[in-house]
Amino acid sequence: MARSGRLLALMQSLRRRRRPVSAATLAEELGISPRTVYRDIATLIAQGAPIEGEAGIGYVLRAGFFLPPLMFDAEETDALMLGLRLAAGRGDAALAEAAENALAKIAAVLPSPQQEAAEDSGLVVARHSGAGAPLTAIRQALREERKLRLSYSDKKASATERVVWPVLIGFFEASEVLAAWCELRSDFRHFRLDRIATATALPERMPRRRRVLLAEWRALQED
CATH class of the missing domain: 1.10.287 (Helix Hairpins)
Structure with missing residues (x-):
């Protein structure tokens, strides 16, 4: 590997991590010696890369550094x-x-x-009708961590009104699904976006942070 490519690979390896990583781990990942890692780290720091750490402790790239x-x-x-x-x-x-x-x-x-x-990429994605306005409102509620009022029809076409705490949107082959905490059911529920007639982001903030709800939802999927 050319030196320029090796330096870039080292930066990318550091960029993927939030915690300090040892020179030995970096060396094994890149297929070089720890001594070369030390030299390359010194070179990158001299060129202005915001790398912190030292031999025996590990190295970390400060947040905010951008590779074009x-x-x-x-x-x-x-x-x-x-x-x-x-x-x-x-x-x-x-x-x-x-x-x-x-x-x-x-x-x-x-x-x-x-x-x-x-x-000229051979990777082509077919256009999908999407969920239109409901998706826009749901994304707003997700971003701002606000409650969401849904007018929803279940698989039996029974219409209901729900107030939910949105957690995530899953994009699957045939449909999009909103995972949310449902106040009516006091539990997590999944709502197909194509069955949502209207979705309105409410002024009220969700009582719990979305990241907490997301962790709980993920734990349930692993059970």
């Missing part, structure tokens, strides 16, 4: 393009527009060969 998109390799570029195309194809109008804008920004800073590869 032009550093993405071919596989990473494919992953980004696929993810953004999924968002454009499955999201509401605002999310689709944001995904298209992000695609344009990334493509604009890629080197010419990667620009061509991105534009």
Whole structure:
């Protein structure tokens, strides 16, 4: 591996971690010696990389450091393009527009060969009708951690009114599903977005943080 590529790989390895990682772990991951890791860390620090730590303790990259998109390799570029195309194809109008804008920004800073590869990518996502206005309101409630009022029809077409605490939206092959704490049932419930007639983000904040609810919901899925 060329030195420039090795330095980039080292930065990426540090970037993936929130806690200090030892030189021995980095060396094993990158297929180099711990001594080379020490030298490369020193080089990166000298070039301005915000790396903290020392030998015997470990190293961590301070939050906020940004590597420009032009550093993405071919596989990473494919992953980004696929993810953004999924968002454009499955999201509401605002999310689709944001995904298209992000695609344009990334493509604009890629080197010419990667620009061509991105534009001619064989990874295509079919457009989906999406959930329209309900999805927009649900995303707002998720982002602001607010309660959500739903007009919902179950699989028997029985209409109900629910006030829920939104946890996440799952995008599956045939449908989108909202996972939420339901005040009516005092438990977690799943609501298909195509059965939601209306969704309104309420002024009231959720009594519990969404990250706490998400952890509890995930624990239930593992049981």
